[in-house]
Amino acid sequence: MKVLVTGGTSGLGLAMASALASAGARVALTGRSGDRASSVAAELPLAIGIELDVRDEASVARAVDQAWSGLGGIDMLVNNAGIGMRTVNPRFMTHPQRFWETSADGFRAVIDTNLTGYFLVAREVTPRMLAAGGGRIVNISVNESTMRRAGFVPYGPSRAGSEALSRVMAADLRDTGITVNLLLPGGATVTGMVPPEAVAGGRGLLEPAVMGPPIVWLASDEAAGVHDERIVAVEFERWLAGRNS
Numbered sequence: 001m002k003v004l005v006t007g008g009t010s011g012l013g014l015a016m017a018s019a020l021a022s023a024g025a026r027v028a029l030t031g032r033s034g035d036r037a038s039s040v041a042a043e044l045p046l047a048i049g050i051e052l053d054v055r056d057e058a059s060v061a062r063a064v065d066q067a068w069s070g071l072g073g074i075d076m077l078v079n080n081a082g083i084g085m086r087t088v089n090p091r092f093m094t095h096p097q098r099f100w101e102t103s104a105d106g107f108r109a110v111i112d113t114n115l116t117g118y119f120l121v122a123r124e125v126t127p128r129m130l131a132a133g134g135g136r137i138v139n140i141s142v143n144e145s146t147m148r149r150a151g152f153v154p155y156g157p158s159r160a161g162s163e164a165l166s167r168v169m170a171a172d173l174r175d176t177g178i179t180v181n182l183l184l185p186g187g188a189t190v191t192g193m194v195p196p197e198a199v200a201g202g203r204g205l206l207e208p209a210v211m212g213p214p215i216v217w218l219a220s221d222e223a224a225g226v227h228d229e230r231i232v233a234v235e236f237e238r239w240l241a242g243r244n245s
Contacts, residue, residue, distance in 0.1 A: 025046075028074075029041055143186065
C-alpha cells in the first residue's frame with residue numbers, strides 16, 4: 001500500500017503515518033516545511049517527506065507528482081492537513097471569540113487550509129487513481145459538536161464543509177473503484193491545535209495514536225469495499241464488530 005498523508009509531520013497526521021509505515025505501507029508525508037517533512041520521514045521505515053502547502057495549487061500539483069513518482073503511485077490519500085482555532089484566537093478555550101469578532105483574513109486562512117486544501121489535493125490525486133483503476137481517500141474530520149460550538153468560527157464551519165465535501169466526493173466516485181470515507185478521533189486530541197495549558201491540565205484529551213488502528217484497517221484488504229462511512233476512532237472496534245456481525 002502506497003499512502004500520501006498530508007499534514008504528516010505532527011499530531012494526527014504523524015500518528016497515522018507512523019501506524020501505516022509500521023504496518024508495512026510506503027508513506028509520503030507532507031508539511032509546509034520540506035526540511036521538517038524529510039526529517040520526520042527519515043524516522044519512519046520506507047517513508048519520504050515532501051513540502052506541500054495545501055492552499056496553493058502549484059504546490060499541490062508539484063507535491064502529488066513527487067509523491068506519485070517517489071512511491072510508484074498512490075493507493076490511498078489521507079487528507080489531514082489543517083489548522084485550528086489557535087490561529088485566529090490563541091485563547092479560544094477560555095475566551096471564545098464571537099463570529100462577528102473574527103477577522104476576514106483569519107476566516108479565509110482556515111477555510112483555505114481545512115476545506116479548499118482537501119479539495120485541491122483530492123482533485124489532483126483522483127484523476128491519477130481513476131486512470132490506475134482505483135484507490136482510497138480518507139478525509140479526516142471532527143465531532144459534529146465542534147462544527148456548531150459557540151466561538152468556533154471559522155474552524156467549525158471549515159470542518160463541516162470538509163465533511164460535506166467528502167460526502168459529495170463519495171457520491172461522485174461511487175462505483176468507480178475509488179472509495180471515500182471519513183475518519184475522526186471522537187474527542188479533543190493532544191495536537192498543536194490545543195493550547196499547551198489545556199494539555200497540561202489533563203482535560204481527558206485523546207492521544208493521536210487512537211487514529212492508528214482505523215487508518216491501518218482502512219488501508220487493508222478487508223476494507224477494500226468500504227465506502228462513504230463515517231468512522232469514529234474511539235468507537236472503531238465496536239463499529240468494526242457490528243459491521244462484521
